[in-house]
Amino acid sequence: MNDIRFHDAASGIDLRQLPVFKPDSALWPRMVAAQQRRTRVQRWRRGSFSLAAAAAVCAAVVLLPHPLPPLQQEIAAGQRESQTLESQWLQLANSTRPGATGLARVRVIDDALQAAYDRGAQADELAPLWRQRNQALRGLIARVQDTDPNDALAVTRI
Amino acid sequence: MATDCDVHPVPRVFVYKMADGQSQHVSSGFGQTLDSVTLERARRGDMAAFAVIYERFGTACYNLALRVLGERAAAEDIVQEVFLKMFGSVRGFHGDAPFGAWLKRMTANATIDALRLHQRFRDDDVDALFESMPASGADAESRADAWSLLMRLPPRARAVVVLHEVEGYTHKEMADLFGQTESYSKSILARALKRLNDAALAPSSEEALHDE
Numbered sequence: 421m422n423d424i425r426f427h428d429a430a431s432g433i434d435l436r437q438l439p440v441f442k443p444d445s446a447l448w449p450r451m452v453a454a455q456q457r458r459t460r461v462q463r464w465r466r467g468s469f470s471l472a473a474a475a476a477v478c479a480a481v482v483l484l485p486h487p488l489p490p491l492q493q494e495i496a497a498g499q500r501e502s503q504t505l506e507s508q509w510l511q512l513a514n515s516t517r518p519g520a521t522g523l524a525r526v527r528v529i530d531d532a533l534q535a536a537y538d539r540g541a542q543a544d545e546l547a548p549l550w551r552q553r554n555q556a557l558r559g560l561i562a563r564v565q566d567t568d569p570n571d572a573l574a575v576t577r578i
Numbered sequence: 579m580a581t582d583c584d585v586h587p588v589p590r591v592f593v594y595k596m597a598d599g600q601s602q603h604v605s606s607g608f609g610q611t612l613d614s615v616t617l618e619r620a621r622r623g624d625m626a627a628f629a630v631i632y633e634r635f636g637t638a639c640y641n642l643a644l645r646v647l648g649e650r651a652a653a654e655d656i657v658q659e660v661f662l663k664m665f666g667s668v669r670g671f672h673g674d675a676p677f678g679a680w681l682k683r684m685t686a687n688a689t690i691d692a693l694r695l696h697q698r699f700r701d702d703d704v705d706a707l708f709e710s711m712p713a714s715g716a717d718a719e720s721r722a723d724a725w726s727l728l729m730r731l732p733p734r735a736r737a738v739v740v741l742h743e744v745e746g747y748t749h750k751e752m753a754d755l756f757g758q759t760e761s762y763s764k765s766i767l768a769r770a771l772k773r774l775n776d777a778a779l780a781p782s783s784e785e786a787l788h789d790e
Contacts, residue, residue, distance in 0.1 A: 433724050433778040435743045443640040443654055448632055451658050452625060455665055 491543035498550030505557035512564045526560070529553045607638035608678035608745070617677065620668045628665060635678060636661070639685045645740045646689045648729050656692060660684050686741060690755055693733055727777050735770040738763050743771075 488496060509523075533549045612631065619627035636657060643656035663684060671680055728736060741747040742763070747755070752763040 433727055433774050435724060435728070435739070438641075438645065438724050438728065438744065440637065440641055441644055441650075442637055443657060444650075447640075447654050447657060448629070448636070451632070451661050454658065454662060455625070455628075458662065 489543070491547050494547045495543055495550055498547065498554060501554050502550060502557065505554055505561065509557055509561050509564075512561060523560075525556045526553060529556060607641075608635065608682040609676075610634050610638075610678055612677040617668070617671075617673075621671075623665075628661070631664070631677075632661060635681050638678070639681065642682065642685050642740065642745060643689045643692075645728065645744065646733065646737045647692060648733065648736070652692060656685065656688050660688050663688075682745060686745070686747070686755060690737060693737060727774050730777065731770050731773065735766050735773075738766045739770045739774070742767055 529549060529552050533546070533553065536545055536549060612634065616627045616630050620631060639657045639660055640653050644650065644653035647653055647656070660681065664681065671677065728739065731739060738752060741752055741755070742749070749760040749763050749767075752758075753760045756763065
């Protein structure tokens with residue numbers, strides 16, 4: 421069948437002559453009221469959503485752990501490693517009695533670190549100092565483990 | 579029912595003075611145009627502009643829904659649903675199609691959805707669809723009344739007849755709307771129009787008696 425309309429063909433009914441009814445005159449005011457209600461609800465929802473979003477952002481800022489920048493992470497890792505190495509060194513020092521001079525190099529680095537922290541040095545200055553400190557501690561530990569404890573003094577000379 | 583509403587003759591063409599100062603001849607119903615000034619105001623959420631749109635297209639929306647659903651309250655619900663939806667979506671109307679055509683599509687979709695919702699659309703069997711419909715032989719009053727004859731059709735057949743015969747939908751468009759094949763609406767339309775024609779042309783029982 422093609423799309424020829426019924427009233428184009430000879431027939432007993434012309435659907436173009438269907439009556440046209442007017443909607444109830446109260447329909448438009450009802451629609452306006454419904455639209456106003458909907459607008460109010462939308463505003464309320466938007467407001468609630470904004471408040472909730474702001475609260476969520478605040479909570480995230482306060483509660484969530486903040487990922488550190490790479491250099492800061494390196495410093496934190498360096499500090500942890502330093503503690504471990506220092507404990508390891510102290511255990512060895514107690515058992516082998518290498519003497520207090522064994523930590524001279526480390527103390528010099530500690531002074532440099534303290535001075536850097538005191539003047540508010542940036543991470544790019546602090547990270548190398550922590551690396552040096554750990555390297556010095558590793559060297560001390562290695563010397564003590566491999567050789568006579570008194571040889572460790574050589575490593576501690578600046 | 580709709581019969582207690584005001585009835586007025588269908589205006590075919592009239593001169594419409596648009597808000598931007600231009601006058602033009604426009605057809606009635608969904609064929610009317612909407613000037614760019616009113617459309618822009620509507621996009622900004624101006625209720626006065628929506629009132630103009632309702633005044634121009636509200637009756638067309640109402641009559642499309644009423645002719646398909648056959649119930650005044652249901653048709654008013656459709657108009658309200660369509661206009662509330664239009665209030666929110668008119669910003670997205672870019673004028674690719676005439677405004678009236680856009681609104682007509684929204685109205686047809688909402689009306690068919692309402693038929694589905696009330697399970698008047700459940701049966702896909704065309705034969706079964708017409709089984710419940712009384713055979714031709716209406717009385718003299720209803721025979722003369724296109725509205726009464728239309729209302730004698732099952733809702734789904736009425737939807738096909740109204741959309742195709744009155745609103746100018748093609749079978750392809752109806753296939754998309756109903757989620758069926760084109761053959762489906764063609765079959766329903768052929769059966770429905772035959773019933774309407776038979777009912778319109780059949781002699782009433784009174785006339786038949788008189789003839790005897």
